[in-house]
Amino acid sequence: MKKTLIKSVSTCLVFGALLTLSSCKNETKATETTTTESKKETPKTVYASDVIPFFDNWKLILGDGSNVGVPINFENKDFFYTTNDGENNWVVFKAPNGGNTHGTSNNTRTELAQIKKWYPKTADDKLTATLKVMNVSATGDARVAATHAVVVGQIHSADAFENEPLKIFYKKYPGQDKGSVFWHYEINTAGDDNSKRWDYSSAVWGNDFSVVGTDANTYPEEPAEGIKLGEEFSYTIEVKDGIMNLTFLSPGHETKTFTKNIVESEYTTVADIPEQTKELFFPLGQDGVERKEAYTGEGCFFKLGCYNQTNGKSPEVNKNWCSGAETHGGDIQKQYADGNYAEVWFKTGSISVSDTAISNEGYFTKNDK
Template sequence: MNTKNISTGSTLVMLSFFIIFNSCNNATKNEAKEVTTEKVTKTVYASDVIPFFDDWKLILGDGSNVGIVNNFENKDFFYTANDGKNDWIVFKAPNGGDTHGTSNNTRTELAQIKKWYPKAANDKLTATLKVMNVSATGDARVAASHAVVVGQIHSADKHENEPLKIFYKKFPGHTKGSVFWHYEINTAGDDNSGRWDYSTAVWGNDFSVVGLEENTYPEEPKDGIALGEEFSYEIEVRDGIMNLKFTSKDHETRTFTKNLIESEYTTAADIPEQTQKLFVVIGQNGVEREAAYTGEGCFFKLGAYNQTNGKSPELNKNWCSGAETHGGDIEKQYADGNYAEVWFKTGSITVSDAAVSNEEYFTKND
């Protein structure tokens, strides 16, 4: 009997077993390592960033009302992004596409589910935001070109006019844009075709500063706000008075007040010079009812209401931009900068006990 050969054979068998066992064991460890190191990405929803969505319905840039949007996203119009420091809510709207209600313009925008009456109001909206894009095209002579509305007060009743619109506007080639706000008259009588806006500058210019030619632009505002630069607004309506506050780092804080229940535009002689030049010349020469927005339910809006559209300026030189819409193709519009995009970091809403359901507004406009 050859003891040496048996011992050597046994050793080889045991060595082979050890190699196989060790290889299997390492493979198992490697598989376990791969499983344990696999990163699970959690979706951050808008309602995680600003938890106030029970007070709103969301209108998307395709005209649809998707209702209350806790734990919701839509990658075309409404989602979140992180800039390396903070999470933000992204509102995005193309120049052309399906719109909500009777508007000519697309919007991705929150609309308050309750309405309140200015005379008895104690209601407030605050927001911190930055505008990331406005339309790359549009007739520079049209006041609404290259602009987006980032906050509103809207009437739910009768003419459904807007006592407040907060704008951001920047011309192509400029580094800085303008922030301004509008008051739209609540037109006297049943014919609302004569309605007009009065614009007030916050930083930079007001609505009336336009280009002399289709593709020429006015001087860049020295105290303007750049794309990506944060600013905040506060809107408070109490006992019929609207109080506005605008703040931004390295800019002067600006405050304004406006009476919403007693008009200052009840006769043709009251129409401001700015309005004479912008609106009266195209036939929008109405006057306001004496009680302004008294007795009408009003509500807040917040988001990206794109003011640039593809309609011909011949239809209205203030609101019809003649911009590129690629026939409503959203992907193409996003690819070449023909859209509005606004990011919100913080926001809050205070709703008075006297506020009531705004469902009738949605029923009429959805």
């Protein structure tokens, strides 16, 4: 009887010790797990200003029409953020077909606007960028020249009519593999009626602005020398002593260069106006001439980003600029879900600003809502 009792007590003691040991081990594991988890850091946000260190030269307009100011250490997951494609970090600019716009534009934009303006005649200013367009609108009227297009770089006037001596476009029709890159010069209209202004379009790779569909759903032929979505290209814009020089580069494509005097007009009479313009713009009553001194005396500034050229306005309003595209009543997430937006990624960029440049605050005061 005593032996049995001693044996039972002994068994209990051993079992208890094992339980205690097991409990200690579990506590140790729990402590180790907690310590390991505490060592895990929250992933650091990579901001656009980390990727391209030139953001103190710009204010940022978002795709909801708001001006967020200088976007250092800033992101907005709907319009402006960074991503990595497995090799490089990129700054993403995104804008829906429909929503609130900035200034008097019919189109949404997520775009940088330079905080200084410079005068073309005394300028020595330069902008470079390397980018790829990832999406243009899935819907729109094929007869409308601006449909399925996005502007990725500009020179804009801050004064008078606020016209644009430069807009750089990418345009691709649905179902096609390649799109076109082209640039526009918009006249600085003579007189007081700026509704008569027009653009002249020059092809870089592929077609120019004037190549459109024969009806709402029939597209022109795909450009053989075009640029694909997701294919990198670069531009350099340099303005010095009134002359604008443009260079376009893309691996596997011919380098293209252009020169344009922006302080002395070549369009001062109707006879000077190109046939392309007469065909596109004259039917809409946009048949003006340019002031002899073009953009002389007007402060100009660079823009860079994603200025969506597709909108929901009826083509009956303007067959060059009103796309009749899907906007889901301005619901941004619905537009993003079915491809009714523009998206542009920038990998590099640089800006050189002349010593004579001055504050551009008046432009923002005039156009911010």
